[in-house]
Amino acid sequence: MGVVTDIRSGRAPERVDGAVHRAKAGRSGSRSVSLFWRIFSLNAAGLVVATALLLGPVTVSTPVLAGEALVLLGGLVLLLAGNALVLRFGLVPLQRLDRAMATADLLRPGSRPVVAGPAETAGLITTYNTMLDRLEAERASGAARALSAQESERHRIARELHDEVGQTLTAVLLQLKRVADLAPEDLREEVGQAQEATRAGLDEIRRIARRLRPGVLEELGLASALRSLAGEFTTHGLTVRHHVTGELPALRPEAELVVYRVAQEGLTNTARHAAADRAELRLQPVPGGVELLVRDNGTGLGDAPEGAGLTGMRERALLVGATLTLETAPGGGTDVRLRVPVAARIPVTEGPR
Numbered sequence: 001m002g003v004v005t006d007i008r009s010g011r012a013p014e015r016v017d018g019a020v021h022r023a024k025a026g027r028s029g030s031r032s033v034s035l036f037w038r039i040f041s042l043n044a045a046g047l048v049v050a051t052a053l054l055l056g057p058v059t060v061s062t063p064v065l066a067g068e069a070l071v072l073l074g075g076l077v078l079l080l081a082g083n084a085l086v087l088r089f090g091l092v093p094l095q096r097l098d099r100a101m102a103t104a105d106l107l108r109p110g111s112r113p114v115v116a117g118p119a120e121t122a123g124l125i126t127t128y129n130t131m132l133d134r135l136e137a138e139r140a141s142g143a144a145r146a147l148s149a150q151e152s153e154r155h156r157i158a159r160e161l162h163d164e165v166g167q168t169l170t171a172v173l174l175q176l177k178r179v180a181d182l183a184p185e186d187l188r189e190e191v192g193q194a195q196e197a198t199r200a201g202l203d204e205i206r207r208i209a210r211r212l213r214p215g216v217l218e219e220l221g222l223a224s225a226l227r228s229l230a231g232e233f234t235t236h237g238l239t240v241r242h243h244v245t246g247e248l249p250a251l252r253p254e255a256e257l258v259v260y261r262v263a264q265e266g267l268t269n270t271a272r273h274a275a276a277d278r279a280e281l282r283l284q285p286v287p288g289g290v291e292l293l294v295r296d297n298g299t300g301l302g303d304a305p306e307g308a309g310l311t312g313m314r315e316r317a318l319l320v321g322a323t324l325t326l327e328t329a330p331g332g333g334t335d336v337r338l339r340v341p342v343a344a345r346i347p348v349t350e351g352p353r
Helices: 012-029 035-055 066-103 119-182 185-212 215-220 222-233 253-273 308-319
Strands: 239-244 247-249 278-286 289-296 323-328 334-341 347-349
Touching: 035 066, 066 119, 119 185, 185 222, 215 222, 215 253, 222 239, 222 253, 222 278, 247 278, 247 289, 253 278, 253 289, 253 308, 253 334, 308 323, 308 334
Parallel strands: 239 278
Antiparallel strands: 247 347, 278 289, 289 334, 323 334
């Protein structure tokens, strides 16, 4: 199967159109009294009542009697309390909007403040939600273009490493073999060391090329690619166990590439930063999709901010509508979970392990 490098999902325009439609529906379908008219109506009612009482049997003496003063003060207190209640309940939606704006994160989409309150506040919240929808769509589109270009560049570099540098080192290795056959006895050991160094460099070039361009993903599929990835990261200090279910729902090529890259980045973080000696790579079907789990027994998440690797994983997950979560693993360590939805659950039987 071929890897599709243009991993844009094409859903950004639909999300923006839907946001605009929801905004218009919210403004036209939930007409509420504005904060201005609420305060004005309350004050007007208080003044009308006061005027009616003054024009009626109620009078104010000079000097003001104690009973009259209590009536006036009571009316003033009621008017102020009414204004305070109107402002209090009218500004609550703005406080929710303030908290939502302070905690908004485009890499964790979906959280929106509830459209409520007076007409001005509801309109402001609706506008903010629409703006957030558009920002998320634009970020996803921009990230898709950037990651598409990154995959194309990975393929180009991998091809040049394999075709140019790899072939050059192979020729050098063959030439060194000829030199070793013709060299005097006292120089053969040094030539042999040069051969070993060249062979190690050639193996490293091939390993880097495989990581840049996962040929096994293109040729054998996602399950085989993940098994190969687990074997690649199994070194003297780290043991990676893999469990890939034989029957998985069909994924789009771009979704398979996201799953592979997230697994690769997760194991890279484990090998470099987690100080772990055991890791687990698991891919299994779940209701509505598949779930990838990368678990280690290392030092855990800690308080360090997320780096470029985790940010890249979140951006890749957003491109295919997947959900990425980082949790503390049972017994310590880190769990990286990627849940990818599928449109149609068409079973694809993989070969035996």
